[in-house]
Amino acid sequence: MEKADYDLIIIGGGPAGLTAGIYAVRARLNVILYEKLVPGGQIIVTDWVENFPGFPEGISGMELVDRMVAQAKRLGLKIENNEVISLDISGPVKRVVFPDGAITAHAVILATGAHPKKLGVLGEEAFLGKGISFCATCDGPFYKNKVVAAVGGGDTAVQESIYLTKFAKKVYLIHRRDQLRATKILQERAFANDKIDLIWNSVVTGVEGSDGLEKITVKNIKTGEFKEFPVDGCFIWVGILPNSGFIPDTIKKDEYGFIITDYKMETSAPGVFAAGDGRSTPLRQIATAVGDAAIAAFSAEHYIESLKN
Numbered sequence: 133m134e135k136a137d138y139d140l141i142i143i144g145g146g147p148a149g150l151t152a153g154i155y156a157v158r159a160r161l162n163v164i165l166y167e168k169l170v171p172g173g174q175i176i177v178t179d180w181v182e183n184f185p186g187f188p189e190g191i192s193g194m195e196l197v198d199r200m201v202a203q204a205k206r207l208g209l210k211i212e213n214n215e216v217i218s219l220d221i222s223g224p225v226k227r228v229v230f231p232d233g234a235i236t237a238h239a240v241i242l243a244t245g246a247h248p249k250k251l252g253v254l255g256e257e258a259f260l261g262k263g264i265s266f267c268a269t270c271d272g273p274f275y276k277n278k279v280v281a282a283v284g285g286g287d288t289a290v291q292e293s294i295y296l297t298k299f300a301k302k303v304y305l306i307h308r309r310d311q312l313r314a315t316k317i318l319q320e321r322a323f324a325n326d327k328i329d330l331i332w333n334s335v336v337t338g339v340e341g342s343d344g345l346e347k348i349t350v351k352n353i354k355t356g357e358f359k360e361f362p363v364d365g366c367f368i369w370v371g372i373l374p375n376s377g378f379i380p381d382t383i384k385k386d387e388y389g390f391i392i393t394d395y396k397m398e399t400s401a402p403g404v405f406a407a408g409d410g411r412s413t414p415l416r417q418i419a420t421a422v423g424d425a426a427i428a429a430f431s432a433e434h435y436i437e438s439l440k441n
């Protein structure tokens with residue numbers, strides 16, 4: 133067996149990375165986790181988590197992060213702050229590269245998750261952080277008694293729109309279809325909330341304002357009609373894209389860039405595993421991320437063991 137700095141390197145410190153870390157330290161692997169921001173991933177921007185088992189009343193995203201990080205650290209997981217910018221997997225020992233150096237390991241778990249998709253409409257870039265947001269937890273309180281739009285129809289869009297009604301006097305929930313994709317319990321809550329006004333079969337085609345956002349233009353895709361909505365903020369939840377730009381093409385990905393794995397969470401490159409939202413998978417949630425990660429760490433442990441024989 134060739135020498136390497138670590139048995140296992142985990143890239144990404146969201147729920148998937150932290151879970152992989154918990155399993156790996158308990159398997160007594162020599163492991164390190166790298167996170168480019170702060171550990172927690174997307175749950176840092178999640179107001180309230182109601183569908184992760186073990187918390188009968190639900191739990192705030194931030195508290196869940198704190199608990200996961202505390203658990204991983206108590207068990208001895210080493211967490212370092214650095215961004216992985218490339219990966220050399222051409223040999224049996226994998227080389228993980230940072231802006232300021234590189235380290236090696238026998239196996240790697242990619243747990244780099246995803247980031248929100250933008251609308252791609254005129255004016256959007258100019259109002260990022262000045263009325264356009266992807267995070268209700270971070271920015272919702274700025275919209276007390278104001279009018280906001282929320283774009284999307286999945287779980288995140290509906291749940292976060294409901295949260296926004298704690299502050300905003302009206303939330304236009306704009307969805308391109310004639311029914312929501314969100315879980316039924318969330319739909320029922322949205323329909324029962326008189327601050328939420330559903331705008332069906334519609335897409336946002338433009339955003340305008342001066343110092344801050346002032347109005348959005350919405351097109352009804354059934355009738356072709358355009359309508360302007362005066363809003364103070366616009367929250368976008370129209371899907372996510374993988375953080376997989378640094379991952380070499382030798383690792384197979386789907387058409388959107390999500391990493392393809394087998395049932396053991398192993399990628400097309402031996403010894404490289406993937407877990408969580410960055411993986412090509414039908415459901416992207418905390419429960420699925422932690423499930424993937426447990427399998428990935430278990431598979432990585434067996435892979436490393438097999439190198440010794």
Ligand SMILES: Cc1cc2nc3c(=O)[nH]c(=O)nc-3n(C[C@H](O)[C@H](O)[C@H](O)COP(=O)(O)OP(=O)(O)OC[C@H]3O[C@@H](n4cnc5c(N)ncnc54)[C@H](O)[C@@H]3O)c2cc1C
Pocket residue numbers: 143144145146147148149166167168169170171172173174175177178179180181182183184214215216217243244245246247266267268288291292375378407408409410416417418419421
């Ligand atoms: C607003 C919102 C609400 C949500 N609500 C719920 C909910 O109620 N219930 C639920 O189950 N799920 C919810 N989700 C989804 C859930 O947050 C994700 O499924 C989960 O966080 C995925 O975990 P992950 O570890 O795979 O990825 P992420 O959480 O995306 O974490 C990936 C981590 O990797 C890091 N990273 C990326 N690239 C690099 C790199 N090159 N080098 C180093 N680090 C890197 C990132 O900084 C990030 O911390 C919500 C998501 C959002 C955005």
